[in-house]
Amino acid sequence: MKKLPPLSHLQVLVLECLGTGKLSGRELRAELANNGTKKSGPAFYQLMARLEEAGFVEGEKSQKIIEGQIIRERFYRISAAGARAKRETYRFYESLGSLGQTPARA
C-alpha cells in the first residue's frame, strides 16, 4: 500500500507560490487568489501557521513604516523540509498517474 503524501493540495499550492523566494503574507494571499484559491485572512494565516509548525515554511517578522506608523509584516520562505515534502507529494501523484495508465497494446 502506498504511503500518503505529506502535503494537501492547498499546501502544495502555497509552497509552489512561494517558490524559492521570500513573500509577505499579503503577497502570498494575492498569489493564491490569482491561482483561484481565495481565503479569508484568519483562514490563510491558520494554514501558514500549520505549515510553519510542521517545519515546511519559515516565517519571520519585518517592520515597515507607513504614514509614520510601524506595521509589522510576516514574511514566509520555503524550508528544506518543505521542498522535500513537495517533491515527495509530486512523486506520489506521478506514481498514481502511472498506475492509472492503460498498458500499450501490442
Place this chain on the structure above:
Amino acid sequence: MNPWAAWGKLRRGRKAATAAREIVTTCHDLALRLRPTEHEMRLLDALRRADVKLAEPWEKLFQSRADLIVKLNAVRLHPRESGPIKFLEIAQFLFSHRTRELVCEPVIEELREDYILAAKRCRTPRALAWARFCFGFRALVAFLGCFRISCGSALGRFIPSAVKHWWTMFR
C-alpha cells in the same frame, strides 16, 4: 455651568487637541525624513575607519536625529487609529499565544495598514467616519474568523454527529 458655554469649551478643546496632534504628526514625518539613510551610514562608517575625530560631529548629528525620532514616537498620538482595530488588538488576548502570534497579529497588521492608507485618502470627517465604520466591521469579521479558528475544532466536539452530518449534506 451654562451647557452652551461648556459645549463651546469642549469644541475649542477638541480643536486644540487636533492642532496639537497635527503638529506632532508633522514633526514626526519630518524627523523620519531626516533619518540617516543607508548611504549616509556607509559614509559615516568609512569616515570612522579613516579618522575618528572627523567622524565624531557627524555621529552626534545622526544620534540626535535618532533620539528625536524615538522621542516623537513616544509622544506621538495616533490620530488615525480606529477604535475597533484597537479593540481587536486587545481582544486577541482571548486566544492562545500561538493563535495570537501566528494568526491574529498578521491579520490585525494587514487591517491596520489598509486603514492607515484609507484614512489618508479621506478628506472630510464624514468620509473618515465612514472609513472607521467599514474597518470596524472588517475588524469584527476578522475577530470572528480568529474565534472560529481558535475554538472551531473544540466546539465541534460538542455538536451532535447527526447535526454535523446534516450540515455536510449542504456543502
